[in-house]
Amino acid sequence: MIARKTVPLARPDVGEEEIDAVVSVLRTPILSIGPKIEEFEERCAAVAGRRYGVAVNSGTSALHLIVRGLGIGQGDEVITTPFSFVASSNVLLYERAKPVFVDIDPLTYNIDIDWIEAAITSRTKAILVVDVFGQAVNMLRLAEIAKRYDLLLIEDSCEAIGGAYDGVPCGHLGDAGAFAFYPNKQITTGEGGVLVTDSADLYRMARSLRNQGRGEASEWLAHDRLGYNYRLSEINAVLGVEQIKRLDEILAKRSEVARKYTERLQDIPLVTPPRIDPRVRMSWFVYVVRVDETVDRDKLMVFLRERGVGCRPYFSPIHLQPFYRQMFGYREGDFPITEDVAKSTIALPFFNRITDEEIDYVCEMLREGIVACRK
Numbered sequence: 001m002i003a004r005k006t007v008p009l010a011r012p013d014v015g016e017e018e019i020d021a022v023v024s025v026l027r028t029p030i031l032s033i034g035p036k037i038e039e040f041e042e043r044c045a046a047v048a049g050r051r052y053g054v055a056v057n058s059g060t061s062a063l064h065l066i067v068r069g070l071g072i073g074q075g076d077e078v079i080t081t082p083f084s085f086v087a088s089s090n091v092l093l094y095e096r097a098k099p100v101f102v103d104i105d106p107l108t109y110n111i112d113i114d115w116i117e118a119a120i121t122s123r124t125k126a127i128l129v130v131d132v133f134g135q136a137v138n139m140l141r142l143a144e145i146a147k148r149y150d151l152l153l154i155e156d157s158c159e160a161i162g163g164a165y166d167g168v169p170c171g172h173l174g175d176a177g178a179f180a181f182y183p184n185k186q187i188t189t190g191e192g193g194v195l196v197t198d199s200a201d202l203y204r205m206a207r208s209l210r211n212q213g214r215g216e217a218s219e220w221l222a223h224d225r226l227g228y229n230y231r232l233s234e235i236n237a238v239l240g241v242e243q244i245k246r247l248d249e250i251l252a253k254r255s256e257v258a259r260k261y262t263e264r265l266q267d268i269p270l271v272t273p274p275r276i277d278p279r280v281r282m283s284w285f286v287y288v289v290r291v292d293e294t295v296d297r298d299k300l301m302v303f304l305r306e307r308g309v310g311c312r313p314y315f316s317p318i319h320l321q322p323f324y325r326q327m328f329g330y331r332e333g334d335f336p337i338t339e340d341v342a343k344s345t346i347a348l349p350f351f352n353r354i355t356d357e358e359i360d361y362v363c364e365m366l367r368e369g370i371v372a373c374r375k
């Protein structure tokens with residue numbers, strides 16, 4: 001089968017100005033720990049309406065430093081979602097805390113807030129929520145619950161920079177939030193992440209931990225605590241600065257792509273477009289459709305790929321990953337909504353510069369595939 005076109009799942013949008021900015025940093029002697037990371041941090045904090053930002057070498061590192069910096073560890077339980085990228089739970093395992101999963105809302109795919117209180121025990125230390133696919137969670141409601149039970153609240157906004165719920169920006173509420181900048185994210189630094197917070201203590205701790213546990217004022221080889229090398233280079237940071245300047249433009253472009261997909265999907269049977277809570281301002285990360293249970297989803301993905309259409313299942317439930325099964329004894333059926341959604345969703349090609357012809361081609365192949373892949 002020869003594909004008529006190839007449409008990748010994702011493609012970063014790096015322009016000439018960004019390339020020039022990276023080259024200009026390369027012409028200076030400061031390739032790490034310099035002015036660009038500071039500027040990038042300020043801009044990230046501003047997007048979330050926060051006092052502080054600490055940029056690091058990945059979103060996972062940002063989440064890890066939040067968990068470690070807030071003192072979550074052995075014996076602590078953290079309520080979180082099984083429908084996420086594995087990193088949002090792995091960072092708890094790094095610190096020997098236990099993820100306690102709560103199933104998701106079948107429409108938004110975010111953690112079902114109604115079920116959180118039932119999962120709270122005397123060992124619960126925190127709630128870690130995820131803005132899945134760029135759809136903000138209701139942090140106002142979560143903050144109330146966290147306050148009532150005296151719990152820490154962490155927002156994994158790695159898929160949702162610039163999004164909001166009821167006007168509250170992603171990463172704005174709770175003890176800290178994280179954004180990520182891998183090349184498939186809305187904006188990229190190549191690799192990178194940032195934590196945002198209003199806490200001066202967490203800010204100082206995270207800056208120390210990312211730099212081998214050095215104290216702010218101490219000598220280069222004085223280490224106050226066990227730390228890591230989670231530093232972000234100036235080369236990556238300057239790319240982030242240039243990208244985040246374009247955040248509004250990029251998010252508007254992505255909204256427009258999502259709108260076009262949703263419009264075209266109206267007359268494709270057995271495919272449901274993403275459903276967005278009317279109180280949410282989306283920061284579109286991926287465009288994930290749900291196919292009817294009468295369609296063989298896996299066969300459909302093969303069909304699409306053979307025709308050059310990049311696609312992927314999003315996500316694979318965390319509790320069913322082999323080492324989670326092994327560590328905690330999870331089995332199929334434990335979180336049925338997550339499992340149902342995970343079995344029936346497909347991420348379609350989605351990036352800033354996708355053309356109308358490419359969108360049309362993807363939808364045409366999807367329409368044919370749905371018919372060809374009935375169970």
Ligand SMILES: *Cc1c(COP(=O)(O)O)cnc(C)c1O
Pocket residue numbers: 058059060061084085087088130156158159180181182192193
């Ligand atoms: C991308 C992402 C992260 C962080 O990923 P990195 O590759 O470490 O930057 C964390 N959580 C979620 C939900 C993500 O989508």
